[in-house]
Amino acid sequence: MAKYLKKEKLKEIKRLGNEPLLLLTIVFIILFTSCFVIWPVVRLIALARPSEFLVLFTNSRWARSLANSLFMMVISTVSCTVTAFIFAYTITRLDVPLKRFFRFITLLPIVSPPFVVALSYILLFGVQGIITKGLFGLHVDVYGVFGLWVVQTVTFFPYAFSIIIGVMGKISTNLEYAAYNMGASRWQVFKDVFWPLCRPGVAGGVLMAAINVLTDFGNPIMIGGDLALLPTEAYMQIVGWYDMKTAAILASALMVPSFIIFILNRFWVGRRSYVTVTGKEISLTPFKPHFLVKWGLFTFCSIMSAFVLLVYGSLFIGAFTRAWGYDWSFTMANMGYVWEKFREVWNSIKYAALSSILASLLAMVLAYIVQKKSVGINKFLDFLAVLPSAVPGMFLGLGFVIAFNTPPLKLTGTGLIMVLALMFWNLPTCYSASIAGIQQIGESVEDAALNLGADSFQSFKDVILPLLRIPFLSGFVLSFLRSVTCLSVIIFIYSPRTTVGTASILGLVSNGLWGAAAAFTVVLISIAFSVLLLTNRFLRKHGGSLNL
Amino acid sequence: MYDSSKPFIEFKNVTKTFDSFKALDNITLTIPQGCFMTLLGPSGCGKTTLMRQLAGFSEPDSGDIYIKGIRVNGLPPYKRNTPLVFQEYALFPHMTVKENITYGLKLKNTDKESVGRRFDEMLKMFNLAGMEQRFPKQLSGGQQQRVAFARALIMGQEVLLLDEPLSNLDAKLRVEVRTELRQIQRKLGITTIYVTHDQDEALSMSDLIAVMRAGKIEQVGTPWQIYFKPENRFVADFVGTVNFMDVVISGLFEDRLLINWQGSAISMNRMDYVLNPGEEASLIVRPEYISLRPAANNESADQENSLRGEILFYSFLGRFIRYWIKVKNQTFIVDDSNPSLSGAIEGEVIIALDRNKLHLLRNSKS
Numbered sequence A: 001m002a003k004y005l006k007k008e009k010l011k012e013i014k015r016l017g018n019e020p021l022l023l024l025t026i027v028f029i030i031l032f033t034s035c036f037v038i039w040p041v042v043r044l045i046a047l048a049r050p051s052e053f054l055v056l057f058t059n060s061r062w063a064r065s066l067a068n069s070l071f072m073m074v075i076s077t078v079s080c081t082v083t084a085f086i087f088a089y090t091i092t093r094l095d096v097p098l099k100r101f102f103r104f105i106t107l108l109p110i111v112s113p114p115f116v117v118a119l120s121y122i123l124l125f126g127v128q129g130i131i132t133k134g135l136f137g138l139h140v141d142v143y144g145v146f147g148l149w150v151v152q153t154v155t156f157f158p159y160a161f162s163i164i165i166g167v168m169g170k171i172s173t174n175l176e177y178a179a180y181n182m183g184a185s186r187w188q189v190f191k192d193v194f195w196p197l198c199r200p201g202v203a204g205g206v207l208m209a210a211i212n213v214l215t216d217f218g219n220p221i222m223i224g225g226d227l228a229l230l231p232t233e234a235y236m237q238i239v240g241w242y243d244m245k246t247a248a249i250l251a252s253a254l255m256v257p258s259f260i261i262f263i264l265n266r267f268w269v270g271r272r273s274y275v276t277v278t279g280k281e282i283s284l285t286p287f288k289p290h291f292l293v294k295w296g297l298f299t300f301c302s303i304m305s306a307f308v309l310l311v312y313g314s315l316f317i318g319a320f321t322r323a324w325g326y327d328w329s330f331t332m333a334n335m336g337y338v339w340e341k342f343r344e345v346w347n348s349i350k351y352a353a354l355s356s357i358l359a360s361l362l363a364m365v366l367a368y369i370v371q372k373k374s375v376g377i378n379k380f381l382d383f384l385a386v387l388p389s390a391v392p393g394m395f396l397g398l399g400f401v402i403a404f405n406t407p408p409l410k411l412t413g414t415g416l417i418m419v420l421a422l423m424f425w426n427l428p429t430c431y432s433a434s435i436a437g438i439q440q441i442g443e444s445v446e447d448a449a450l451n452l453g454a455d456s457f458q459s460f461k462d463v464i465l466p467l468l469r470i471p472f473l474s475g476f477v478l479s480f481l482r483s484v485t486c487l488s489v490i491i492f493i494y495s496p497r498t499t500v501g502t503a504s505i506l507g508l509v510s511n512g513l514w515g516a517a518a519a520f521t522v523v524l525i526s527i528a529f530s531v532l533l534l535t536n537r538f539l540r541k542h543g544g545s546l547n548l
Numbered sequence B: 001m002y003d004s005s006k007p008f009i010e011f012k013n014v015t016k017t018f019d020s021f022k023a024l025d026n027i028t029l030t031i032p033q034g035c036f037m038t039l040l041g042p043s044g045c046g047k048t049t050l051m052r053q054l055a056g057f058s059e060p061d062s063g064d065i066y067i068k069g070i071r072v073n074g075l076p077p078y079k080r081n082t083p084l085v086f087q088e089y090a091l092f093p094h095m096t097v098k099e100n101i102t103y104g105l106k107l108k109n110t111d112k113e114s115v116g117r118r119f120d121e122m123l124k125m126f127n128l129a130g131m132e133q134r135f136p137k138q139l140s141g142g143q144q145q146r147v148a149f150a151r152a153l154i155m156g157q158e159v160l161l162l163d164e165p166l167s168n169l170d171a172k173l174r175v176e177v178r179t180e181l182r183q184i185q186r187k188l189g190i191t192t193i194y195v196t197h198d199q200d201e202a203l204s205m206s207d208l209i210a211v212m213r214a215g216k217i218e219q220v221g222t223p224w225q226i227y228f229k230p231e232n233r234f235v236a237d238f239v240g241t242v243n244f245m246d247v248v249i250s251g252l253f254e255d256r257l258l259i260n261w262q263g264s265a266i267s268m269n270r271m272d273y274v275l276n277p278g279e280e281a282s283l284i285v286r287p288e289y290i291s292l293r294p295a296a297n298n299e300s301a302d303q304e305n306s307l308r309g310e311i312l313f314y315s316f317l318g319r320f321i322r323y324w325i326k327v328k329n330q331t332f333i334v335d336d337s338n339p340s341l342s343g344a345i346e347g348e349v350i351i352a353l354d355r356n357k358l359h360l361l362r363n364s365k366s
């Protein structure tokens, strides 16, 4: 049987000889992706000899940061998932006010740089914080485990949320009614019907939160304080000691759990989530839960949302305040500062746009080949397209530094390296948008084109491409938002000439220039948000929607 | 009508397996030039799969496919010139009717003037005038279907493949379109393969029918052969309704056959059956070739091929009444195509089998 399968694949591969263009495209994609995903990863891992990885366990500092990273991952993942579940449940199942507002709250962190919450948390609770110092006159140390935990929960619960609500929203309430009809109590229905159907979504949410928390760099560097974590330690090794090898070892340690999560997500969650997609039957309005449950959950969402608003509010105020904590008078000086550094904002936009266009194009071609062509290696190409999501952003960046600082591909310091790194980092995002789009296209529409005499290239150009405009756009926009607000990927590869907004903010924060940092952040968020709004409006007019 | 000496499309020992499931099992089939060939079979028997091998959307595991004597295995779909009308039409949603229909010509760089001329011909043939600029979703199902036909036919190829093209239409339209389609096919003389699981469609349109089951071809023949001379029980049962009677051959004469069914003698035309006395066989009787009349109180069935039975129930279908009649220990289906105005017959009846329309199957074959 296995032998037979192989024969089939070989035959498909041989048939490619008839379509040189397709063959050429595939070869190019494989080489290109290998060069910019696999090669940097391999280079980074190969930097240290296998035996040298033992320092992760023998050196107490590294062992502690490994343990800390895993510990933070566990507690933050739990809190993110619980929060996300409550938000999703409230929005899909409860008849309470403010649901649109809650939904909006879950969007905010997605269009923001990864350290927004940390930055704002410092403004609120730090040494000069309005709440700690201003309101209560306290001097508390917000840096460390607790602060980071709160900040990561607020930052990453929306990621888990978007997956959980995707599954929860598709569960037909009819199923619950069927159970009530058979005499089940509210709790039994939740336990026996609703929860099992949600499980794939929750599992996906858990993994999504876990990977984000684990590889998070922006928040820990700002408020981690003395808490040693793998990403921040790796950064310190490079910035402080120029010790590439140790940094590579630390980053590689990150790669292991990250890869495990990737595999779990792909082969376990990915396969299961289909089970819950029920038919299109009209759902009844959800059964009313106990009023204590209802208002309890509502209160929880309200408090959480108020906190998120506070975060963004203080950031906004901070951007227009002369000296946070001392002099509250209004000023445009911070904005003026951003204006002076306009080149960096422009770099952010430029690299994000370029890398996103390239990533969407590559993703679309890949998705098309994987879905619509039998080329014998479809599974492999699919794997290649999603592989970058197994690589933490920071790891990818570090890999680029090592792989491309010598000829023949000496790219360090160029704009090209920024674009390429962001492009491959975004490939999986664009790829899933394209896959979703292609799956929408009728099974035989493309066969029809081939049947009428169009070769693969013509059918792609005349049929697939026009039908993929909307998925292309949404993939592009998602990728753009991610890139504008990205810190981890570029932190090691920017040069003075190619520096971008997020990198500058990190610099401003480490120099204690809170106002300018806040102003910079507000500008980046505004750009991201306007792009999001414009696209949403455009898509709604064309009958599509953005899937965040 | 068609020239049976000129094979146009040939399948030779074509086998296609999905994982370990044989969707096509050693199919050999020849379609003569100009022939309207129907592939008939239950859902999942491999009709679409066979079509897809011919159009080149997938490759058989083994076996050869010839078009006009040229082996096409390995040739990509766009080089095969086998226009196909898909079951779900597969119109390009982002192109207008005109763009859809002329897309194939555009690919062949046909000059503007002749594209226009051929397009106008199609508009006329399929009654689509005035809809040139509409998009598929602005058309009714029947109109979309005509666009799909036009898109395939405008190419002017010598072959046309149709995969259940009428299955999305309502019953009445289906009958209309199939007549029209058959006329167009005759006029253009295109070799056509038509896939369906509807026996009425198959019988009414085809020159030849290939009956398929589970990846195999059970019988190829004209509609008459398939209907009156099915070669096995499956074909008999799948095409039309049928009564099977387990009989024993009791006598072979010059002009007739005498057979015994549960102690009753039945006689039928001799034809050219190769049989031995004492051999067991299946007698195939279609419901419309059994006549019935109410039985008088103690009348016994003593005319030729008559049997006495009792009506179990009936169903009124307009053109005829279908009766279920118990004779001895078997239930017969009998169609009365001339129902009386006063209602259905009830109680005891005499049924008679038409000796000219009986068909025997040797048991070894079924």
Ligand SMILES: Nc1ncnc2c1ncn2[C@@H]1O[C@H](COP(=O)(O)OP(=O)(O)OP(=O)(O)O)[C@@H](O)[C@H]1O
Binding pocket: B018, B019, B023, B041, B042, B043, B044, B045, B046, B047, B048, B049, B050, B197
């Ligand atoms: N790509 C595929 N992978 C696996 N199995 C397949 C595939 N295509 C078809 N089959 C299987 O092959 C068998 C024949 O399928 P096919 O589509 O040819 O049936 P069909 O005769 O056209 O039926 P219908 O009348 O319902 O259209 C089915 O059992 C189907 O499940």
Ligand SMILES: [Mg+2]
Binding pocket: B047, B048, B049, B163
């Ligand atoms: Mg079919």
